[in-house]
Amino acid sequence: SQQGEEDPQALSIQEGENATMNCSYKTSINNLQWYRQNSGRGLVHLILIRSNEREKHSGRLRVTLDTSKKSSSLLITASRAADTASYFCATDAGRRALTFGSGTRLQVQP
């Protein structure tokens, strides 16, 4: 089974709205990363948050990490049609690095 599981599986919003995606994982981690994938090809790194951090920002992205609940959230503010993609969380549990979840498919309607 996947180490990380994203929720929801699919999300459809209007341009300008905020999009929130959640990720839950099972084992202790060193860090958690979020990636974006367009058109089922290569993934692009968005942000990395370490296990001793609780919140991190990058442009319109805000990531939180709650290690007690083994969960993370990715917030995209003021969404644009170009944000339409699949978003994945990935965890580094040390032994087997970078295990990915099943992803959230985000559709931003113009």
Add this chain to the structure above:
Amino acid sequence: GAGVSQSPSNKVTEKGKDVELRCDPISGHTALYWYRQRLGQGLEFLIYFQGNSAPDKSGLPSDRFSAERTGESVSTLTIQRTQQEDSAVYLCASTLAGGATEAFFGQGTRLTVV
């Protein structure tokens, strides 16, 4: 090169044939990963290389799958006696220092077994 390069980008093969997929990581990246992604699904971990060694092969789905890495650089993923269920996009990624840092992905090889 500037990024992770995978070849071929697309491969159509007949059931029962062997295929080799190639990954050229970013120069100097010590860690290299292979993943499989079926249509509309998440990334399934296959194998991880640290240098030329593979400390974790547990994701390889069967003994028809094998991978090697040489010169701490190029890696090949070989699938023998391909089956239709092997059809997927095979993604390669490399990192500077294992999972502690950002992974850079290639564009993948789309394998179709007919």
